[in-house]
Amino acid sequence: MTNETFAVFLTDYGPGILIILVMVLLSGFFSGAETALTAASRARMHTLEANGDNRAGLVNRLIERRDRLVGALLIGNNLANILSSSVATSLFLHVYGASGVAYATLAMTVILVIFAEVLPKSWAISAPDRFALGVSHTVNLFVLVVGPLSSLVNWIVRRILALFGINLSSEMPMLSAHEELRSAVDLLHREGSVIKADRDRLGGVLDLGELEVSDIMIHRTSMRGINADDAPEAAVRAVLESPYTRMPVWRGSTDNIIGVVHAKDLLRALAEPDVEPENLDIVRIAQKPWFVPETTNLKEQLNAFLRRKMHFAIVVDEYGEVQGLVTLEDILEEIVGDISDEHDLEIQGVRQEADGSIVVDGSVPIRDLNRALDWTLPDEEATTVAGLVIHESKSIPEERQAFTFYGKRFIVMKRVKNRITRLRIRPAEDAPMPPPPVKGEGRE
Known part of the structure; x- marks a missing residue:
């Protein structure tokens, strides 16, 4: 190709080629920005914002209106793709005639897939936080301009979906915060970043609000207690031989819990002058029992234990009948577990x-x-x-x-x-x- 021919080519097709290049670059920018902003860690962005990073604050504000953000980026992406494809089709028609449509479709498909989709999205997903921070100002400016159109598009989409009985709320997340945390922990465990023991502990914390006291209590058939009408030395022997530091005291029947005796209180009483096991009043040293409903969830019960500075509660049903007992240690075991090695079976039974x-x-x-x-x-x-x-x-x-x-x-x-x-x-x-x-x- 001579210099004169090349000059003619640039004069005739240069502007169109330049438009295609710019549109492909813009499409790649929108694709990468969408991937990075939707994959960016909100926790890290909040931390950076708290440390004074203005770009992180901008990312957080963009993510808060995710429907508006994604709508604007999709509009920009599609406009760039359509314009570049249209210009390419026009150029190929001018050069190859009617067959230029097929050539333009093939060429633009390859170019857009590689340079406007796969390449920028792969780059963005490899470092979403850094990519999101880098594009935050430009994307924010674009969303301010195109945002109203994006909101209109979202409104039209919601109206159409409503016709089919699908109510889409922009303020309702697909997953709750607990579900998002649980999914993230499970994913990291499968990838090997979080070991099973840590996954179980984190899962135990997240499950506290979903479990009730009745799910973990020691059932009444397995409760060990002290009969207040037994001889004092028998009660003392029962406390000292028990592996537990606290035991309920009942009178008449096991449903009539009148107190809870602590081993330390018993030892203090026995250490007093002129007090022998034969003349000890076990009821006098027992603490007042605390009754809790069996439907109380573990998160509320844990807070109640901490607030009242107590470790032991009697569980009753809706009729006030004793169903079992629950301790602070029972709830903590739901978090930390009682397995020392993930391959060894060391749980009782x-x-x-x-x-x-x-x-x-x-x-x-x-x-x-x-x-x-x-x-x-x-x-x-x-x-x-x-x-x-x-x-x-x-x-x-x-x-x-x-x-x-x-x-x-x-x-x-x-x-x-x-x-x-x-x-x-x-x-x-x-x-x-x-x-x-x-x-x-x-x-x-």
Whole structure:
């Protein structure tokens, strides 16, 4: 191509080529900005803003009106793509005639995909915070100009969706703050950035508001208490032999809790002059019991424990009947757990067999089993493993009956009256067929 021919080419097609280049660059800018601003860490932006970074404050304000932001960027992106494609089509038609449409479509598809979509979005997602800070001022200016048009588009979209019964609110997030945190922690755990123990602790904190006292309390059938009518030395012996520092005191029946005795108070009383176990008044040194409803969620109960500086409460139902007891330690264990190693089974009532199966007591909480073994058995309808089997089977199973659900095979090993006291659990695909049950039929 001679210099004269090249000069003619530039004169005829140069402006169009320049427009295409500028539009592709603008499209890439809008694509990268959208990716960076939607992927930027809001927590980091708030921290930077608190430290005086004005750009971070700008990013936060843009993200707060996400629908307006995304709408404006999409408008800019589409305008740039349409204009560049139109100019390219015009140029190719002038050079190649009718076949230029096909050539322009092919060429612009390749150019826009690589340089206006994949490249800028890959760059933005590799460092979203830094990219978002860099484009914040330009994007903010563009949103101020195009924002009203974006709001109009969003309004039209909402009206159209409303015709189909879909109500889209710009102020309602898709996920709650707790769900966003939980999803982020689970993702980081899968990527290896957060170990299982830390994931479980963070999950325990997030679950406090969703669990009730009845989900973690020590049931009344497992409570250890002191009969106020027993001989004083028997009460003293019961306290000293107990592994617990606090024990409820009852009179007449276990439903009539009249106090809570602390081991330290007992020892102080015994240390007083002329006080012997035979003449100790256990009721006199007992503290007043604190009764809480079984429907209280753990977040409220934890705050109540801290506010009242107490560690022990009696749980009652709506009729005032004693259902069990809950302690501050019970709630803290929901956060920190009681598993020292993620591969060892150290929770009470759980034993791993040589064949890989798990033998568990029926009273073991489902949440504890999930945390120990990284399982996902549901705990919405039942609190214990035995309760889950009863709920799923819709019956009180007999010994040696087997059930398969949630990818696990549950075999009832021992039943006392109407209570399932021991089960064997193994993966469903590895479970051999059990012997026929003594009575009834197992459910598959």
